[in-house]
Amino acid sequence: MRCKRLSLIFACALFTTPLSITPLSASNYYEHFSSLPKEDKVMWSNMAGVALISTWGITTWDYGSQSPHMEGDAWFGKNDKHGGMDKLGHFYTNFTLSHGLSYLYQSWGYETQRATLLGSLSAFGLMGFMEFGDSFGGHGFSRQDFIMNTLGAITGYIFLTRPELTKRIDIRVEYIPGGQRDIFTDYENMKFIVALKLDGIQSVRNRYLKYLDLQLGYYTRHYSAESQENKERNIYIAVGINLSHVLHNMSHKKTAKFFNYYQMPYTYIDRSKNLNE
Structure with missing residues (x-):
């Protein structure tokens, strides 16, 4: 158990630690990141998201405490877990994350259509990684959560490409x-x-x-x-x-x-x- 958690923490450190012995100040980190091509910024921001999810999952959601398993989940029934609010939470998180990342990518120089697509794909990928992490913890992998993740990312994309909806x-x-x-x-x-x-x-x-x-x-x-x-x-x-x-x-x-x-x-x-x- 402890070895699993330590290995996940070590993996997070690999994502977040630069391959340099000389430490950099916060301003130097920002200056270096700002000078990167927009494609590299997208890559590193998604890797940082993976590291953040891994760290939060280990400390809060017991990632690494169990072998991979599925969750016997349902939808919005009276006796279902959380009465379905967890499903809407997955939808909303993907929806808002796709919008936030799309706006961020636009600020890095991507044209609107490309930024919208990348933002939605990034949101779907990050939340998919979170669901994968859940399979190693107390929650388990949920097909219903994965479906709501997908619907949230798609809805986020549709809203951004159709201004009349927003x-x-x-x-x-x-x-x-x-x-x-x-x-x-x-x-x-x-x-x-x-x-x-x-x-x-x-x-x-x-x-x-x-x-x-x-x-x-x-x-x-x-x-x-x-x-x-x-x-x-x-x-x-x-x-x-x-x-x-x-x-x-x-x-x-x-x-x-x-x-x-x-x-x-x-x-x-x-x-x-x-x-x-």
Whole structure:
């Protein structure tokens, strides 16, 4: 067991340690990286992602603690693990990661179409590596997670290649920290939201309505509790404030983009139904 973990840590070190005896300062590292061709930047950034996932997996998800195995997983049923929120988490992570990497690759000189494709492929590859790592830990390899990873990366690509979609639709997650160490699997405090932004619909002419959006959300509760007696799978519709539109009109464009992916709590009025009742 310990040997497995040490070998994985050693592999991470190989990815992150330069083949040079003389140590470099942080500024020298940045200067050296900035001078690399854009193709090398993509390669090294993906290798760094692999190293980061490996390190987090070893310390948090028990990578290396078991032999490779599959997980007997399901989808969104009442008695399924996390009620399906983990599946939406995989979808959302791939979606946002594909967008983030696409924007990063554009800043390195790639034209938009190429950056979009590379960003989506990188997101799919990194999350695929994470799923591979899960097969060596307590989670196990999940076919359902892999499918949602694929759908998230594809959806991310489609949204970036069709600007009319990004103007009208957001895919967001609401999260209020609940004290859990691993925030990536803290599904008890998350909500998944698809929002229709009224400012992106040409037929909506009232300027005040453009500050609103219509939301369809899903969340689960009490699936991580020991008793699991009051498990909830909730679906809801809501009318909310489109914070990205508000901040964009205040010339805070970078902050506005953040709220295309994050749902601020308590900024909407919702009506929900518990599917377990």
